[in-house]
Amino acid sequence: MGNYGLEVGETVWHITCKCCGRKKNRVIGFVCKDGCGHAKYYALLNIEEKRPRVGLTISVGEWLDRSDRSYKTPSLEFELRRRSWAHLDVWCEHDGMHMDIRDPKISPHYPWERGGAPLTRQQAMMCSAIQEIWSVANFIVNTDPAISSYLNGGVVDSAGRRVQDGVHPTRCC
16 A cells, blocks of 8 residues: 545535435545556435445556546546446444445446546456555545545534535436
């Protein structure tokens, strides 16, 4: 495991799900490892569900340098070959936090070409990147204030982010 750093996205989006009609919050962010761009994530906080649950779509691998906001530059082909992504369900119970890999097709971001190769549960378990995916996911859910506050049963912490209503609803939970 490397030395991770977090760059949270600028907005907590309030959106409505097309499939269930429930209100959700969406946040994005970036993770650096040893000072280099390493992961990008989208988190869907299911704020109207009884038990706090986050849909976390995470891409791990080589990303452009985050320091100068160069992430707006289109991805280069060689970077895409070095990335894999997975869609996780994350929730807390009395015994702690739990994560499960879901089918990438249920991610609201599928097919997410810039995320690299999508991994099913079976593919992820056989992939050399699986330990890094778990490490980065743990770092994200414990470090991103919006995600960690929500999973710990509190109000979504939007500190450092603006809150805005989304104009495009999510296509699925």
